[in-house]
Amino acid sequence: MKVCKFGGTSVASAQQIQKVTAIIQSDPSRRIVVVSAPGKRFVGDIKVTDLLISLGQAALAGQAVEAPLKRVWERYSEIADGLNLDGAILDSIKIDLLNRLAGDKSNEELYMDCIKASGEDNSAKLIAAYFTSLGMKAAYLNPQDAGLVVNDLPERAQALPESYERLAALEDSETIHVFPGFFGYTADGVLRTFDRGGSDITGSILAAAVKADLYENFTDVDCVFAANPHIIQNPVEIDSMTYREMRELAYAGFAVFHDEALMPAFKASVPVCIKNTNHPSAPGTMIVAERDYSRRPVTGISADSGFSTLYVSKYLMNREIGFGRKLLQILEDDEISYEHIPSGIDNLSVIIRSHRLTPEKEARITGRIKSELHADEVYIRKDFSMVVLVGEGMKLTTGLAARAATAIARTGANIEMINQGSSEVSLVFGVLKQDETKILQELYKEFFEAALVN
Numbered sequence: 001m002k003v004c005k006f007g008g009t010s011v012a013s014a015q016q017i018q019k020v021t022a023i024i025q026s027d028p029s030r031r032i033v034v035v036s037a038p039g040k041r042f043v044g045d046i047k048v049t050d051l052l053i054s055l056g057q058a059a060l061a062g063q064a065v066e067a068p069l070k071r072v073w074e075r076y077s078e079i080a081d082g083l084n085l086d087g088a089i090l091d092s093i094k095i096d097l098l099n100r101l102a103g104d105k106s107n108e109e110l111y112m113d114c115i116k117a118s119g120e121d122n123s124a125k126l127i128a129a130y131f132t133s134l135g136m137k138a139a140y141l142n143p144q145d146a147g148l149v150v151n152d153l154p155e156r157a158q159a160l161p162e163s164y165e166r167l168a169a170l171e172d173s174e175t176i177h178v179f180p181g182f183f184g185y186t187a188d189g190v191l192r193t194f195d196r197g198g199s200d201i202t203g204s205i206l207a208a209a210v211k212a213d214l215y216e217n218f219t220d221v222d223c224v225f226a227a228n229p230h231i232i233q234n235p236v237e238i239d240s241m242t243y244r245e246m247r248e249l250a251y252a253g254f255a256v257f258h259d260e261a262l263m264p265a266f267k268a269s270v271p272v273c274i275k276n277t278n279h280p281s282a283p284g285t286m287i288v289a290e291r292d293y294s295r296r297p298v299t300g301i302s303a304d305s306g307f308s309t310l311y312v313s314k315y316l317m318n319r320e321i322g323f324g325r326k327l328l329q330i331l332e333d334d335e336i337s338y339e340h341i342p343s344g345i346d347n348l349s350v351i352i353r354s355h356r357l358t359p360e361k362e363a364r365i366t367g368r369i370k371s372e373l374h375a376d377e378v379y380i381r382k383d384f385s386m387v388v389l390v391g392e393g394m395k396l397t398t399g400l401a402a403r404a405a406t407a408i409a410r411t412g413a414n415i416e417m418i419n420q421g422s423s424e425v426s427l428v429f430g431v432l433k434q435d436e437t438k439i440l441q442e443l444y445k446e447f448f449e450a451a452l453v454n
């Protein structure tokens with residue numbers, strides 16, 4: 001059995017949904033279909049999820065909802081008309097949206113989750129209705145009925161272990177299940193969404209639960225590229241990579257697959273294939289546990305901006321027992337997670353995603369570090385980027401960090417931080433955001449153009 005997930009652009013219009021249908025019909029083992037909300041149809045278009053966020057925000061602010069509701073509604077009616085579906089499905093979508101808007105607003109976050117999730121939910125209902133209208137044996141499946149149970153963490157829902165047992169029942173079904181991505185329900189029946197782009201996570205959970213032979217993640221590119229094609233012209237196509245490599249690349253900017261989506265498939269040893277809805281015959285990129293990495297030490301190079309550095313120095317920090325714990329406790333008290341902690345003898349930097357900081361939190365954290373930990377110097381600097389070299393073969397290659405640092409030096413940029421995890425599958429350079437693009441270009445030249453085999 002294969003679990004297939006179709007992203008926003010794959011279900012953005014009637015024409016795209018017809019391509020999805022042909023893909024499902026071409027292979028009877030594709031029996032679980034996870035769908036996103038309709039995404040962008042053209043450059044500059046707005047995803048339904050973003051339209052829903054505007055709609056929910058208007059409702060919470062007590063503003064008129066007619067105009068934003070109409071914009072959401074028009075997306076579904078355009079699709080339904082294009083697929084020649086009768087009015088019943090559109091009526092049910094309208095009633096569903098109105099019910100959600102009239103829901104309990106006492107907890108704004110839960111209210112927004114409920115509005116956002118309608119994007120996937122109604123997309124799945126509509127696509128199931130279309131499959132049925134063609135005579136396919138298909139049905140919409142609600143995540144609560146199917147048993148996708150999530151925790152109730154404030155920011156990010158995660159599937160609970162019992163989900164896997166309950167969803168495993170889908171394994172034997174002959175019906176094509178159309179499953180909405182992006183959300184589940186807590187044990188108390190409260191709807192919670194995953195992180196943005198979280199339909200990938202739903203697909204991975206389902207693939208792991210039914211022990212699928214393959215999890216196919218359909219998007220709008222033929223494969224994963226070794227670097228961002230918007231920056232590097234015709235980058236090398238990656239035919240296969242390991243779960244760890246994909247996780248590292250997804251972490252630092254490869255938006256093709258959500259970084260949280262790897263773990264369920266990895267744990268259940270389900271291979272993942274990234275494929276193109278617009279070109280399904282292309283082989284795509286396989287993500288597997290092991291691969292031959294003798295050909296090239298670096299598999300991909302990613303770069304992501306939006307990082308800040310919290311710099312802390314204190315004389316004899318290395319001898320002070322518990323300093324690191326107390327520092328991290330201060331961050332935890334403000335619900336801030338960290339990314340890296342490169343350190344010296346008397347100083348350390350904590351790298352944080354800038355969106356986690358607010359002026360109030362920054363003032364509170366730096367104030368507490370000074371007053372409670374008696375640090376000599378504390379400050380926060382913004383506008384950093386992380387440039388990450390990723391490759392399982394890196395640990396077998398000597399001189400790789402020297403080559404990377406030399407390539408960066410050629411650009412004239414300063415390296416603010418270097419971090420190599422103990423797995424040696426990634427090498428991270430913290431640099432100023434303004435230098436990110438030229439560094440990426442130079443590193444790509446060094447590892448993918450200068451010498452094709454290293």
Ligand code: ASP
Nearest residue numbers: 036037049196197198199
């Ligand atoms: N529709 C959601 C988003 O735009 C989830 C997804 O597409 O995976 O983030």
